[in-house]
Amino acid sequence: MPDRSTATRPGLAPAVLAPVALALAAAALVWVAPEMLDTFSVNVLTRSLLYAALAVTVDLLWGFTGILTFGQAAFFGAGAYATAIVLTHLGSSPAWVLAALALSVLVPMALGALVGWLSFHHGSTPLYASVISLVFPIVVTQLVYSGGEWTGSSSGLVGYDTLPLDLPGFFRLAGIFAVLVALGAWVFVRSDAGKLLVAVRDNDARCSYLGISPTRVSALLTVALAGVAGLTGFLFAQASGVVAPENTGFLFGTELVIWVALGGRGTVLGPVLGAVAIDYAGATLSGDLPFLWQLILGSAFVVVIILLPDGLAGAIRRGWTRVNARRDAAAPAVVALPAAGAAAGGAEPLLVVTGLGKRYGSLSVLDGIDLAVRPGELVSLVGPNGAGKTTLMRCLSDGTEPYQGSVQVAGRNTRGMTPERIVALGLGRKFQVASVFDSLSVADCLRLARAARDRPSPLGAAATLRLPAASLDILRLTGLDTALVTPVRLLSHGQRQALELAMVVALEPKLILLDEPTAGLTKAERTTIGTILRRLTADLGCAAVLVEHDLDFVREISTRVVVLHGGRLVLDGTVAEVVDSDLVRAVYAGAAHA
Amino acid sequence: MLILLDVVTTAAILFIVSAGLLAIFGVLKIINFAHGAWLTVGAYCAVVAARLGLNPWAALPLAFAVGAALGTVAEWLIIRPLYRRPLDAILATWGLGIVIGQLITLAFGRDVQITPNLLGGTVALFGLDYSLYRLFAVLAAVLIGGSCAALLEGTRLGLKARAVIMNEALARALGIDTARVRLATFAIGAGLSALAGVLLTPLTSVDPNMGVAWLIGAFMLVMVAGGSFAALAVACLVFGAVQVLVSTFVSPILGSISVAVLAAVVLRISPRGFARA
Amino acid sequence: MSKSMLLSSALLIALAAPSAHAAGAGPITIGVPVGLSGANSVVAPSVVQAAELAVDEINAHGGVLGRMLALDVADDASGAAGAQKAFDSLVYGKKVDVLISMETSAARNAALPIVSKGKVPYIYTSFYEGHSCNRNLFVDAWVPEQQVPPIVDDFIKDKGAKTFFLIGSDYAFGRGMLSFAKSYIEKSGGKVVGEEYLPMDGSDWTSVISKLKTAHPDAVITSTAGGAPNVTLTKQMRAAGVALPYANLAVDEGTAKSMGADATGIFLSASYVTGIDTAANKAFLAAMAKKFGADEKTPNDLSVPEYEAVYLYKAAVEKAGSTDSAKVLEALPTVSFDGPRGTIRMDKQHHAPLTMYLGQVQGDGSVKVASTFKDVDPGAQCPNLK
Structure with a gap:
């Protein structure tokens, strides 16, 4: 399609500009925030922002494509462990840091390919994909426990050399990364290709009969987002200086889903705000009321799933569209394709x-x-x-x-x-x-x-x-x-x-x-x-x-x-x-x- | 011989733990992820029974009643709105499990609770000293499986439940109150789960998180079994055997994840699991 | 429960005892990150009580360098992620002067980078698998080199055991303890006929126990995760009729007592048991009972080191003449304290020689001390630290 780029370019401007402007504002905020926050908040929010990036990947899979997954935690953990293992056992020279970076993306992607192959095949059900996403972190966690010296078993790995950044530096790195992931997700879901995700969620049979393989879309998305989760894991291993088995586990996977559900699945901003707000609040409150905090969070989760399936952000968006009639995107201009060459008449039966x-x-x-x-x-x-x-x-x-x-x-x-x-x-x-x-x-x-x-x-x-x-x-x-x-x-x-x-x-x-x-x-x-x-x-x-x-x-x-x-x-x-x-x-x- | 006994008793325990989850999944097509919480509730019924000075066996009917009562409330408040959203039902019941776990923690504390044994000691069998309670578990599994089968085959409720399993729309058209069938099934399934919690107490400690350890295994077995108790029995025997054999001859660590991994592979090859018969 | 939650929630204990020196200087704050929720939640309240008693006693005698001591307790959820939050909060948020706590190894490791960056002394008061080394870290509890030999020596010499079977949970502590036990057994002329692990949350020990019975060892040593796995293994072993000499490296007096009949006969090795017959211990127990009354959590091998560590910190600050981290860290290995466990001095590569007690659980749940091992050396834990 030689004329593809010319066909799409005019549409790019409005679709990309608004999110980019917002992202620049968010990035600026992230840049100055460490100056205004106390050390405690800077440190906690560094992690919350990385979790937010991870929550966005869960949302792309679950909220947009309809694949309920607990497995992003395992990809994240695999990336974090790949990083920590390289830095602990092999070395921390710039070359090894680059190797860790590459491995933290490639290892989860390879695992993602395996999970994709297991989860998505002709005739597989959404429930089955969830089952695999549940088994996978359990297996990965068990491997970590059994890894002895190599993975640090239950104690995790600690004491490796991290990037030479101070606390505000890591905060900015995490913040910019979260903004980039959210921006990428936002631009993608609003794009024509991004509509594929919703199409797979709505009606995978129709996708098949349009010549689009829903299993391939789901598997590719799983692989790509496994890479993003792994990269998040790399940054986490750098920022926190420690990786532990619970970073890979199924319970962490359920936490991610809870953040996305409360924030609003099927929106990009909802999961970001959900992850940051709940993780930060958890850090601040759980010391004072450890049991009560879990109880409140669990109750809120049940209520939101039943009454507000698209979460708080979804509810706000619905309220917003009710008040302001939705400003629809301009309709595309319809162009007729030249008629295909007349079919060779008659001879061979089709x-x-x-x-x-x-x-x-x-x-x-x-x-x-x-x-x-x-x-x-x-x-x-x-x-x-x-x-x-x-x-x-x-x-x-x-x-x-x-x-x-x-x-x-x-x-x-x-x-x-x-x-x-x-x-x-x-x-x-x-x-x-x-x-x-x-x-x-x-x-x-x-x-x-x-x-x-x-x-x-x-x-x-x-x-x-x-x-x-x-x-x-x-x-x-x-x-x-x-x-x-x-x-x-x-x-x-x-x-x-x-x-x-x-x-x-x-x-x-x-x-x-x-x-x-x-x-x-x-x-x-x-x-x-x-x-x-x-x-x-x-x-x-x-x-x-x-x-x-x-x-x-x-x-x-x-x-x-x-x-x-x-x-x-x-x-x-x-x-x-x-x-x-x-x-x-x-x-x-x-x-x-x- | 020891291995054979281990296989049979392990399968029996797996069956006891999964039966309640299967009853619910079979009829409602809903995965009750609060299953672990119901096991825990049942086990705490044994704790309460012990504190009240009751006979340890009295905990069994108590747990069934408490489990079924809680199940009725949960079906009404949480499950009913989510029949058409099975994935959301998994999440909502998982949230319910968190809430129940925290409520138990607030009421009883985090501590490990110890309950009196239902049956202790060993018996000589085939020249081995084998745990009496594990042998009793086989009997309990047969009783549970038998009464579920009798309930399904021999009662009006069972007939209606089978109608709902086969074709819910048709069942409704025939004048069956499917909502009530679902409610009754969920209550019975929840009761069975709580009952299983009591039956677990002689094998494990009782603490607010005890159910989670059993949840994944039960869940995988039920996925493989589809909706049938017979298929569940077969799945428990096969997977129990694999777990015991892998644990014995390879490593108990691999054995402990073998059920989950094997179930995932079985479902990849044959999406309907053992239920195709 | 609500009472102990009150006790365990973050609270400042600042006794209104205005002293001439204290004018202008605020309290010295001790951060106590513990697992109020998660795996350690059973034992954590006793640790908090021990710290509270030590702080109360010190404040009643005029504090440290004329300043009062204050506690700041935070929940680490017994894991790495929770520990990061708790240490962040204490080190950067509350800016505590020192951290003194009992935690899981995962939590301790997660905390070490924060402690290093924040440059705060950290006294770790939990027994653990050993070899955790950091300039800021001191340990006043036992490591395998101190705990295992009394048991193995006793089994080989007194019980005539030649073959051993080892069972553990698959995690750092379980593996670390048993791998040391194995090498020590072999060095002592014994033989390990089986070594089996189950995942930490594993609850079905069927095949492990069958292997144990098939191997016909003379003795069995277990090292599981505390709490549920320990109880589960013991119950299932007893139900299977295992009646060998049985040493449990992870059981404490309280758990043994609550396990009832199943625990009878278990051997344990600890640096503290309530039955230690010294004046210091009796005074400590009396003070605990007086302060907490009906709410008292039985003091144990995790709570007593916490109590002593507060005193060790006091001694180090007094010797350093300030709470300055560098000076306190320099003073810590040189000071000692005579506590319920005897004289404690963390002078062996940031670890402490300890007197170990071999005990056996009696029919009534109490622990009877069978023999005592004076000042067992922790061995070379951190040869790279001075």
Whole structure:
């Protein structure tokens, strides 16, 4: 994409400037603070600020991406221990300090890759990822205990040479680091690439079917943030002059989550303020009321989780938006992409299904399905409820489903392929219930649909939105083109269906699977969708497979109709042959809703 | 032979500790991270029973009643609003665990409490002197597992609970008061956890943090077992065996984390754990 | 509980005893960071009481260089992170003149950089695994070189033990004690037939105990983390019918008493037991009972060194003629104090020779002194310090 940078640059200014200005102010504050605070506060806040940076990484994982993690403590500890071990056992010359710095980032990243691999795979659940994040610090802590002289066991490591800074120096270092991490997080979550995190949290299935691997996003994020946590650990080891097993432990991991929850998950500032305020208050108060402080903190945590799921910052933000109507970002200018080269017509089928069968235990749902779909064809799949239509669609689009027989998309056997890999072969799938991203805007959803082709900027929001003409048509015909900044959760049922279709079309698929795209739509909306589907197949040479109950609609738009009944393909022919056949009449005779 | 006895008794103890957590997870699909706190509450019921001069065995019904009563309150105040947010339920129950732990500390102090033994001494078995109490733990595990199975299979509540496990929406459509089923299940699960706390007292000290040590192991076993008591029994036997064998032949330190690590690996390979049968 | 919380919360004890010298000079503040919460929370109140008694007594006799002593207690949560907060607060916030405390090794290590930067003398009053060295650090409690030999000698000579089994918690103290015990046993002609560890929070000793029974040793020595793991191991060993000569390096009189029947017969080695038959100890016990009455926490091997350390600091300040850190640090190894444990002088590489007592827990929970070992040397703890 040679024109990528020019496309994104105009959008950078407003998106980045405000946070940068705020960050500069915060950095200035951090710089002068040691002059005004007493030594005690300087020392405690140095640690609190590092914890704040760590809390931001927890928030990116949990608040934004929906991965509840207790594991950041272990990455932090691994970075701190890598530093302390190098400085204690190997040396503290500048070269070794640099080595410690590098290791404190690389070791946690390697561990992060392991955790990412364990936690995120096709079919893994959020609960499972949390389980791993729980086991991981326990194992790391145990390794530290068993490390003998090397790790100092329960006593930790102490007495190594640290950077030649005084207390205010370390305070400024920690403060600037925390500001940088928060700034980076803030810019990233507001950028186009940052929307990926929310997309994974909202709807990971939709991500897969946009060709974005949610497991890859989660794993990469885990690796990157493990590195940040490790770097925080390096600074902690330098500033405190000691590392101990409790810095790596699962309990510290839960503390981080508590700070983020109270401060406000899904906001950047909330966790920073939560970590600093609670850690500082804890240092000041726990001496006087050790048990009571824990009791208050625990109670507050329970109340916030139940009543204020997005924490104090979230509550304030909601109150703020209620009072001041939200000043929305300007809608991006929509740019039509040149139409892709007309598909090589006719010859090779895009979809070949041979002997497909699927069983649930002793129940046979699909049996011996043979089907080929060529470019330009619009094949309707009809049959009564329970005929196996949706199951067939799933087998076509997800190679990890166990089935017999074979499915080829664009000439490739898809067995074992995850949806995102099949999407990369040129498949698009629209679900029966519109599958979109509720927390994002219309424009964000569409941009994510392009993310696999036009790599989104991690720095800002692009000023333009490049979409294929067919996708634009859908927006224009349904009026969505004037609602680009509208949050998706405010859309009507019909608009959501249209948005999902526009997203699927934005993938520029060669083969589109649609599951009842007209269910619950008005007559006018149905006509619109029919028009678009015909244009896609007849003019652009796509192939489409459509599950449909509405036989009038089928008759209007299909080039071919196949009938699925009792898991078998019982008819395959032209519209006239099939729709008027006795069999279809018999099958649908009792189906009142058809 | 000694190893075999160790395996069976270790599995029994794991089963006793996990049963309450499993009952709740099976029906509610919620992880009760305050499970450790309920174990602790149960153990302190034994302390209170001893202070009141009651027979040590009287602590068992007392703990079940106290645990179930607390469970009822917790379900009502904390669990019910979070049914649709299972990850948040983990956090809220963890917070609840902190609160209960601190309240116990304020009431009883940090000190390690000692309770009278339920059963002491050893018996000669297969030519070995083996701890009588550990053998009793096997009986207790069988009784707990048996009564849970009987409850599920043979009562109206059990029938409703199974309906909720299979398909909650359908169960509600059939006129089952699913909220009450959940409440009853949580109360029974909490009661079982507290009961397990009493059964642990002869093996451990009693202090405000005692439950946390058992929480992670129980949690991992329940994850692997899914929702079924039979699968839990199998998981306890397999993991108990691994723990004992690793402890005996490699190192007790590795043995102590083997349950957690092995469970994580099992779930990576087979996300539904032992519950696929 | 509320009473002891009151006692243990940070409070200033400044007796209104206006003396001619004290005019203008504020009190000398002693920082006491202890684990009011966490693993040490059981024993910490007794340590605070001991410090309070020492301060009261000294103030009643006119203080130090005419200035009163004041205590400032802070909770270190028995761990590194809590210790950093507590030491920050005491050293930089409250600007104490000296730190005197019993803490976990993790807490002590976490505190050392702060103590070095803040240039404050630090008297550590807890027994520990040894070899912690810092210019500002002095220790008046025992190390393995002092505690283990009485037990091993007794087991080998009196009980005829030849084979030993060692069990510990996997942490610095557990490993440190047992590794010294192992080398000392082998040096004394005994044999170690097994050495097993469980993580600090481990609660299931099944396989360890089975290994112990299979190994058929003549004696068993344990060194777990204090409190819960110690009780758990003892309970499970007794339930499994282990009746060997059993030395517990981590048990104190109070815990032994509360463990009831399970503790009977355990051997322990300590620099202090309440039964020490000296006038100084009897006077100390009487003063404790008088001051705290029903709230008194039984004095023990962790609280008595705290009491004596306050007096050692007093002696050092008086010898130095000021509370200036450098001068006090110079004076500390040269002064001594005759306390409940005898004469204490921290002149061996910042550590102190101590009289050790081998005791056995009786059926009623009391500890009977079996033999006494005079002035056991701590060995070469910090050869790099003078």
